[in-house]
Amino acid sequence: MAVTLADVAARAGVSAATVSRVLSGNYPVADTTRTRVLRAVDDLEYVVNGPASALAAATSDLIGVLVNDIADPFFGIIAGAVQSEIGDGKLAVVCNTGGSPERELTYLTLLQRQRAAAVVITGGAVDDDAHQAALAARLRRLSDGGTQVVLCGRSPLPGTAPAGATPSGRDTGAEPGGIVTLAFDNTGGAQRLTEHLLTLGHRHIGCVAGPADRTTSRHRLEGHRRALTARGLPTEDERLTVHGGAYDRAAGYDGALELLRRAPELTAVLAANDTVALGVCAALRDQGLRIPEDVSVAGFDDLPASQDAGPPLSTVRLPLHSAGARAGRLAVGREGAPPGGVTTVRAELISRASTAPPPHRPSR
Known part of the structure; x- marks a missing residue:
């Protein structure tokens, strides 16, 4: 039997209206309540019904890009590069989490509801085992539903290693709707x-x-x-x-x-x-x-x-721009995933005038 909104409400100890508010993201809800609802969604593996035209599979033109702070040039450069590569036929929606793990999970639920074609998650994560497990479960659910997930600037999550081949038959280490990681060194x-x-x-x-x-x-x-x-x-x-x-x-x-x-x-x-x-x-x-x-x-x-x-x-x-551009190409299938679905983007030392030998300080 399919899990219903009422089942989630009962599990979380809230009303069905509160569950709806959390999943829609349109109304303010206390963080503790939101956390209980999202945990119940994960525990029961509740899948929110999206628009009727998108019930069959992830076939929408929506690409979600999650950033911690869009005002930070680090995230702005990556998000801009992603959008430049996805093409005119897709709609990129930038979701600003403010570094909140609860908001990150909420956005992923909303993107699943909209049957997003792809999700790109940028930057580091909250260093918390419980959140990492909840995030991995959410991403697997998106992937199983046909959404391509790309982690850009984040380490691979446990239990999300992709496998398989693309529709073209090329073995790329990740199947459509898989999880690909571009980790920064x-x-x-x-x-x-x-x-x-x-x-x-x-x-x-x-x-x-x-x-x-x-x-x-x-x-x-x-x-x-x-x-x-x-x-x-x-x-x-x-x-x-x-x-x-x-x-x-x-x-x-x-x-x-x-x-x-x-x-x-x-x-x-x-x-x-x-x-x-x-x-x-x-x-x-x-x-x-x-x-x-x-x-x-x-x-x-x-x-x-x-x-x-x-x-x-x-x-x-x-290389923030090139990494973001690659994430965009991976999101829309214009580039095959690396073997095993994971690659590390190397960091390069740049020596400029702000560093020099230490001053000589005579001993006292």
Whole structure:
């Protein structure tokens, strides 16, 4: 017997009207209530009926693109590149999650309801096992319904490895309606950036990491610490690591001031991304410190503003536009998936004027 809206309501302990509000996304619902409803949807494997014209399969012209923050150039570049590749016959809808795991799941439910032809999910995920499991279940359900899922800038989710072949018979590692992953080498990129600072002679390197609950933050911090370990330097000194509440300028500014308070001897700062690095630079200048003469600063992503910073930022280049364009082609079937459905996009070290050897400080 098919699961009904009433079944979901009973499981979640809410009214059928509340379930409808959560699934439609048109009315405000408390986060705790939304979470209960979405968990009941997953537990019961409830499939929402979409428009009558799209009941048979995922044949709509809709492409959903999920981003954490459309105002962040990182996501704007990827989303724009996706849209440029999907063609005029498809409608791209950008869904701004604000970094909320509940909103991410809600958007996926809405896209399933509309029988989206494809879904592209960009950037890192919330570093939480329960959310990862719920997300994997939602993506499998989309995939089973014929929706092509592409993860761009996110690690593969457990239990979502694709298999099969395209209608043309070419073995690409993923079937139509499968799940394809374009993962960014955040760990390797951060390791190479830290190695760059170590090679310059820095030994007191502060890190303004991203939010502690994001996979991107964890991976980049792991790369940074891996480089320190390889040089025999301690990684357990928590004085030298500050987690920002976001990937924005304010996090960099506040993080740099905190690092200077904790460890005034630091000679370099590794930032979570270029925007955070710009905040770090502003804080250092306000404290009367020169970049890089007194403190070197490095970012990540190589956003356009990094070249115009004063001085230009050393950073790690992620090919955001080309990765987004490839995700768009994969979404509409204009490019075959990589073997196994997973590929890693390499990060490239870019050395500019914001990093230099540390200043000579005579011993006291």
